[in-house]
Amino acid sequence: MAPPVDTDADADLIARSRTGDLSAFNLLVERYQTALYSLCLRMLGSQQAAEDAAQEAFISACRSLGSFRGGAFRAWLFRIAANACYDELRRRRARPAVSLDEPRGDDERAHDAPAAGVTMEEHMERLELAGVLREALGSLPPDQRLVIVLCDVQGLDYAEIAAVTGSSLGTVKSRISRGRHRLRLLLLARRELLPSRFRPSSEEA
Amino acid sequence: MPWPNRHSPLRDKLSPYIDGRLNAREAAAVEAHLQRCEACTRELEELRLTVMALRELPQVEPPRSFALTPAQVGVPASAQTGGRLPARSPSLPLIAAGARIAAAGLAVALAAVVIFDVSTGGNPSPGGPGGGTEMQFAADRNVLEDGLASRNADNSLVTTPSPAPAPATAPTPAAGTTGIGAMDGGTAAGGATGDEAYGGTVGTLGNGDTSSVPPAGGGVAGGPVTGGETPQAMAPALPATGAEAPPATAPALPATGGEAPQTTAPALPATGGAPAPTPAPPEARMQVTNGPSPEAPLALAAGGEAEQSDGGVDTVVLIEIALALALALALAAGLGLALAGRRRRP
Structure with missing residues (x-):
């Protein structure tokens, strides 16, 4: 699911970035920007907000590179991005009128053509699924949304998620469990919108 | 979230079970229960479908590059030609x-x-x-x-x-x-x-x-x-x-x-x-x-x-x-x- 992480190459680029080499840092940006942007998009639901949060996260990461104490750079970066997302969510809470009016359906739909070998029908199905999932994810509490996105969308393991969220393995495990159960119910409620392969077999019987 | 039925201890284990995060004894207990409980079996399937659907979500390419310019990291204009990070100069x-x-x-x-x-x-x-x-x-x-x-x-x-x-x-x-x-x-x-x-x-x-x-x-x-x-x-x-x-x-x-x-x-x-x-x-x-x-x-x-x-x-x-x-x-x-x-x- 997640792209393979070349930690050796990371360490080299991080070391060079720390000496002030912006082009080295931008190689790190290039390497992680899709994952980071996707994380922000799943957390915030809107393209513009995700763009802002991702950019903000990279700027913050660059400025606070000195506080990176080794370990998984991806987890450290995701943590900064998650904080940027929480900030945005807090801002929305402070200005609820803005968030309610915010268009939510402007992510993949806008610029994704069907990939090669994918029929138009499958493409539409995926868009439909993405829409249902976006809505369902959006209705989870942010803490559960974050671990679900990290685990099931980004493909991180529990230990890495614990590093991102700064919580214990037990907390990660129970948040994922509660988030999945809640999503399960939300998807069941919208099962007619799901592609047939995602409908429980018991419903078809 | 409260689980209003007698399966609650096991229901909490279904999610980690999917991820293979249970030890052998816990996994065996879950499997033994699933053998005789239709409700939990159905729930496990629904959870699996939920996870599958989430995994279908693609990584989305950002609409633009997030590569940083010297100005974005607060490098003074005089130092911009070198593309240096503000390692030692105080930020604006x-x-x-x-x-x-x-x-x-x-x-x-x-x-x-x-x-x-x-x-x-x-x-x-x-x-x-x-x-x-x-x-x-x-x-x-x-x-x-x-x-x-x-x-x-x-x-x-x-x-x-x-x-x-x-x-x-x-x-x-x-x-x-x-x-x-x-x-x-x-x-x-x-x-x-x-x-x-x-x-x-x-x-x-x-x-x-x-x-x-x-x-x-x-x-x-x-x-x-x-x-x-x-x-x-x-x-x-x-x-x-x-x-x-x-x-x-x-x-x-x-x-x-x-x-x-x-x-x-x-x-x-x-x-x-x-x-x-x-x-x-x-x-x-x-x-x-x-x-x-x-x-x-x-x-x-x-x-x-x-x-x-x-x-x-x-x-x-x-x-x-x-x-x-x-x-x-x-x-x-x-x-x-x-x-x-x-x-x-x-």
């Missing part, structure tokens, strides 16, 4: 914060001189060494508590009974609030810096600037102690500050200084301490020199040479003017840098 917000702290410190020093000025009633000789220590004691108290008002009132009564109590007491509450205001200003500068620099984004990670500011605010609070000693002690420091001001801008500055309390100060959270002391100088000048009007600091500065026959009084007034100029400069620098910083943000 930090400089802006420094300017604001300097402004707060100058405001405190100005207030201290004004208090001295008023409390000595414009006496050319500054009350002798006794008056000086008394003053410093009062200033110390000012740092620790808001007790300067009574202290200073006492002081003015002891050293110079001649000026009416009204002018002596009028500036002192302002000074009392100045100490607090400067402290608040320091912290406010920290908050503002953090917000402007990072948008509060990183939480624990991006707070380098913010955490460094309150100690500096403490330094500001120390201002009254040194500023309160004697005008002679202040005097050697002042030409240096004044020398920093480019001569070309000097004529323009008194006007800015005069406007500062009304216009720039409300816009700058850091200068919360400024409005309190700055109204004092005109009063003080009126009281001491009786001559120049408060709305003509430029004329006062020009007339300063003519009035130098008064000696000590003019030294104090000149110190006040110099401090006001330096304060205006620091305010302008802080405001300009803050605006520049905002403009540089993406």
Whole structure:
């Protein structure tokens, strides 16, 4: 699911970035920007907000590179991005009128053509699924949304998620469990919108 | 979330079971239960489908590159050609914060001189060494508590009974609030810096600037102690500050200084301490020199040479003017840098 992480190459680029080499840092940006942007998009639901949060996260990461104490750079970066997302969510809470009016359906739909070998029908199905999932994810509490996105969308393991969220393995495990159960119910409620392969077999019987 | 049925302990294990996060014994227990429980079997399937659906969500290519430009990481324009990160040079917000702290410190020093000025009633000789220590004691108290008002009132009564109590007491509450205001200003500068620099984004990670500011605010609070000693002690420091001001801008500055309390100060959270002391100088000048009007600091500065026959009084007034100029400069620098910083943000 997640792209393979070349930690050796990371360490080299991080070391060079720390000496002030912006082009080295931008190689790190290039390497992680899709994952980071996707994380922000799943957390915030809107393209513009995700763009802002991702950019903000990279700027913050660059400025606070000195506080990176080794370990998984991806987890450290995701943590900064998650904080940027929480900030945005807090801002929305402070200005609820803005968030309610915010268009939510402007992510993949806008610029994704069907990939090669994918029929138009499958493409539409995926868009439909993405829409249902976006809505369902959006209705989870942010803490559960974050671990679900990290685990099931980004493909991180529990230990890495614990590093991102700064919580214990037990907390990660129970948040994922509660988030999945809640999503399960939300998807069941919208099962007619799901592609047939995602409908429980018991419903078809 | 409560599970309203008897399967609850096992239902919590279904999610980690999917991820293979159960030990052998737990997994065996779940499987044994699934053998005979249709509800849990169905739920497990639904959970699996949920996870499958989530895994279908693609990584989305960002609509643009997030590669950073030197400006985005706060590299000064002169260093941009090298594409260097701001590894050792202070960032723009930090400089802006420094300017604001300097402004707060100058405001405190100005207030201290004004208090001295008023409390000595414009006496050319500054009350002798006794008056000086008394003053410093009062200033110390000012740092620790808001007790300067009574202290200073006492002081003015002891050293110079001649000026009416009204002018002596009028500036002192302002000074009392100045100490607090400067402290608040320091912290406010920290908050503002953090917000402007990072948008509060990183939480624990991006707070380098913010955490460094309150100690500096403490330094500001120390201002009254040194500023309160004697005008002679202040005097050697002042030409240096004044020398920093480019001569070309000097004529323009008194006007800015005069406007500062009304216009720039409300816009700058850091200068919360400024409005309190700055109204004092005109009063003080009126009281001491009786001559120049408060709305003509430029004329006062020009007339300063003519009035130098008064000696000590003019030294104090000149110190006040110099401090006001330096304060205006620091305010302008802080405001300009803050605006520049905002403009540089993406």
